[in-house]
Amino acid sequence: MTAAPTNPHHVVIVGAGFGGLQAAFDLAGAPVRITVIDRRNHHLFQPLLYQVATASLATSEIAWPVRYLLRGRPEVTTLFATVTGVDAQAKRVLLEDGDTLSYDTLVLATGARHAYFGHDEWEPFAPGLKTLEDATTLRRRILVAFERAERESDPKRRAALLTFVIIGAGPTGVELAGTIAELAQHTLPPDFRNVDTRKARVVLIEAGPRVLAGFADDLSAYAQKSLESIDVEVVLGKPVTECSADGVVFDGTRLEAKTIIWAAGVRASPAAEWLGAPADRAERLQVEPDLTVPGHPDIFAIGDTVTIAAWNGQPVPGIAPAAKQQGRYVAQTIRTRLAGGKTGPFHYKHAGSLAQIGKRLAVIDFGRIKLRGAIAWWIWGIAHIYFLIGIRNRLSVALSWLWIYVRDQRTARLITQGSSKVAR
Amino acid sequence: MTAAPTNPHHVVIVGAGFGGLQAAFDLAGAPVRITVIDRRNHHLFQPLLYQVATASLATSEIAWPVRYLLRGRPEVTTLFATVTGVDAQAKRVLLEDGDTLSYDTLVLATGARHAYFGHDEWEPFAPGLKTLEDATTLRRRILVAFERAERESDPKRRAALLTFVIIGAGPTGVELAGTIAELAQHTLPPDFRNVDTRKARVVLIEAGPRVLAGFADDLSAYAQKSLESIDVEVVLGKPVTECSADGVVFDGTRLEAKTIIWAAGVRASPAAEWLGAPADRAERLQVEPDLTVPGHPDIFAIGDTVTIAAWNGQPVPGIAPAAKQQGRYVAQTIRTRLAGGKTGPFHYKHAGSLAQIGKRLAVIDFGRIKLRGAIAWWIWGIAHIYFLIGIRNRLSVALSWLWIYVRDQRTARLITQGSSKVAR
Numbered sequence: 001m002t003a004a005p006t007n008p009h010h011v012v013i014v015g016a017g018f019g020g021l022q023a024a025f026d027l028a029g030a031p032v033r034i035t036v037i038d039r040r041n042h043h044l045f046q047p048l049l050y051q052v053a054t055a056s057l058a059t060s061e062i063a064w065p066v067r068y069l070l071r072g073r074p075e076v077t078t079l080f081a082t083v084t085g086v087d088a089q090a091k092r093v094l095l096e097d098g099d100t101l102s103y104d105t106l107v108l109a110t111g112a113r114h115a116y117f118g119h120d121e122w123e124p125f126a127p128g129l130k131t132l133e134d135a136t137t138l139r140r141r142i143l144v145a146f147e148r149a150e151r152e153s154d155p156k157r158r159a160a161l162l163t164f165v166i167i168g169a170g171p172t173g174v175e176l177a178g179t180i181a182e183l184a185q186h187t188l189p190p191d192f193r194n195v196d197t198r199k200a201r202v203v204l205i206e207a208g209p210r211v212l213a214g215f216a217d218d219l220s221a222y223a224q225k226s227l228e229s230i231d232v233e234v235v236l237g238k239p240v241t242e243c244s245a246d247g248v249v250f251d252g253t254r255l256e257a258k259t260i261i262w263a264a265g266v267r268a269s270p271a272a273e274w275l276g277a278p279a280d281r282a283e284r285l286q287v288e289p290d291l292t293v294p295g296h297p298d299i300f301a302i303g304d305t306v307t308i309a310a311w312n313g314q315p316v317p318g319i320a321p322a323a324k325q326q327g328r329y330v331a332q333t334i335r336t337r338l339a340g341g342k343t344g345p346f347h348y349k350h351a352g353s354l355a356q357i358g359k360r361l362a363v364i365d366f367g368r369i370k371l372r373g374a375i376a377w378w379i380w381g382i383a384h385i386y387f388l389i390g391i392r393n394r395l396s397v398a399l400s401w402l403w404i405y406v407r408d409q410r411t412a413r414l415i416t417q418g419s420s421k422v423a424r
Numbered sequence: 425m426t427a428a429p430t431n432p433h434h435v436v437i438v439g440a441g442f443g444g445l446q447a448a449f450d451l452a453g454a455p456v457r458i459t460v461i462d463r464r465n466h467h468l469f470q471p472l473l474y475q476v477a478t479a480s481l482a483t484s485e486i487a488w489p490v491r492y493l494l495r496g497r498p499e500v501t502t503l504f505a506t507v508t509g510v511d512a513q514a515k516r517v518l519l520e521d522g523d524t525l526s527y528d529t530l531v532l533a534t535g536a537r538h539a540y541f542g543h544d545e546w547e548p549f550a551p552g553l554k555t556l557e558d559a560t561t562l563r564r565r566i567l568v569a570f571e572r573a574e575r576e577s578d579p580k581r582r583a584a585l586l587t588f589v590i591i592g593a594g595p596t597g598v599e600l601a602g603t604i605a606e607l608a609q610h611t612l613p614p615d616f617r618n619v620d621t622r623k624a625r626v627v628l629i630e631a632g633p634r635v636l637a638g639f640a641d642d643l644s645a646y647a648q649k650s651l652e653s654i655d656v657e658v659v660l661g662k663p664v665t666e667c668s669a670d671g672v673v674f675d676g677t678r679l680e681a682k683t684i685i686w687a688a689g690v691r692a693s694p695a696a697e698w699l700g701a702p703a704d705r706a707e708r709l710q711v712e713p714d715l716t717v718p719g720h721p722d723i724f725a726i727g728d729t730v731t732i733a734a735w736n737g738q739p740v741p742g743i744a745p746a747a748k749q750q751g752r753y754v755a756q757t758i759r760t761r762l763a764g765g766k767t768g769p770f771h772y773k774h775a776g777s778l779a780q781i782g783k784r785l786a787v788i789d790f791g792r793i794k795l796r797g798a799i800a801w802w803i804w805g806i807a808h809i810y811f812l813i814g815i816r817n818r819l820s821v822a823l824s825w826l827w828i829y830v831r832d833q834r835t836a837r838l839i840t841q842g843s844s845k846v847a848r
Contacts, residue, residue: 059840150503414465
């Protein structure tokens, strides 16, 4: 690496998700040099990942090369590398290929993966949705199920191929269920000859008592009613007790289904393990009020990899705006510290919760103001296009959505990673 | 499969490339029922596949679900299945899963794969470009090479990482070489800190005496000069004698290169083998003047899987317009036969040859009229957008190209199918 003539304070940011990237953006002009490390070469707009999984958007519409996003910042170096640990004593990050990287301040923004609560053996049957590859894998499974149904003559096997189970009714589960229902009801029917894709069953199973538990009660009720209006079967209060290649078991009932999607839980990245720091059941680091790791004032941790009760005493939710606020707070705290000052504790400000259910169906919980239906759907769409990075992707996503809106056509209906041979 | 009330003549088309799809389109209204079989679920616009490999376009911009393209044709059934053979005696197509399908008329439009002329062991080191997966694999290799160079401190290894060898200087080789040079010269430089991507070497190696051998001599010379003007090194008359993980050997010289791309040759699909029919060195079926397989008047074969001297006595070139003309001819012949008539032999009409070299650099050989430079480049672009299917993809590709033209930005710069761990 070329050494700068002076040797400014080195901030190492691990993870280029919403939190890490925001910290890098907000450190612009600070007397620091920055290294951003990610094991992917791209930043991913996770809130729309389910739309890649359901063939509505292309992968490149919701992902940007990290180094492209930071190209205008000569003091920022982007590393495409996997971090395997932290030597907090020596203030070094350990990389998988044996390299190490010294830091003055470390920001851990390493995110989370889906988790199976002690049932990791379910993963092959019920894949989750966190990466672009997860999304193209799900897309392949969903589309291949319809293809196989088209060729299946046994009614029982055909029914299993046309049954889609989504486990977990948070925003991702609700959005997946709604979009698969739309796909089956509106996009696919004219393309198939032997099956009526409108007969596909989409079953959303939730262990808790309601869908969208993070929203107000009446919005949950509205969301459930809306899902049912587009033929999603909603099953509440029933934990899934078995997943296999043939289906799921809940409440003692076996449901034959060839496609199962896991949207029920996440586990934090191993950041807590790297540091031997206290963590909760989901392995999220328990951080100090200033988002530093206990005993390590030079290590910040933000986003889905941490848990902190900084929302009027409640835990901060694992959503993009929360990670961004934490990234912004960390950047500000680093600046203030370098100037010899001190910052107060982090406070989360909740702007609102949004979830799309289907075409012209969405819910928005702004706290005092609650919106539903078409108005919420339009605001949901405009907000998501606004939060995409760059005019190029905004135009592209707007064009894709326009086509879905007007023609019910989803152009990313590609079965990749294998021919019919591999896929079946 | 639901049986139609009557039992019309059944045309089975294997392969939904340019030829097979055109045959299906042109049989509209004929007294037939049609089954289109493909082992991929999508039709691929292969002439622009190199743009996916070089991060200029997204996969969904050049691929369409086959059954979507045929959705308005109730007499057409699309099967997502792999054909493993033909029983010409029983007039049946054999599918991989053991199913069989009876035909009255069979159209084999199964295309070609890249071929290594007896050096199949080179494939892992020098992948070719025929499918969407090939393209995303190449894209990953090219982008990962730059990423690894950014982290490599050994000058010799870094040089090997920044050396891109393309073997074969037909249109695909020329277009790949030109676009990789553009990527290195114009798109990537601001994003990297430790390497100057402009120092990347792009080496185009051709065994024959000139680039674009299918074009007129002066256009070949112009293409070579244009490639050299954008810093592509052109090596002519030197067959590659070795490919390995470290580079290539040609003319007794070893060139260290971590990225090698094969654009040197194709081999037809096993259609000739299925039928025990006569084939040329590249395994292309030798068909009758009416495109039927010798001894099998009910089996047509078209496109890259056949060879026929129907271009004023010269072999028909393996390009999209040729496959389409053959598809159209076959559809017409089937109609005429069903009406009790006879058609004359197939004649290929060559509209012209086009190749893009770089920004504002292209060559077009219309026979009498030859174009080069910016005018050829604009015609090339407009022609390709025109030949895409549907206004949606035309808009999308136009938007992608506008961004490349104005900002040199390629938005599909995604390394997928593996994290930094897998990719390195």
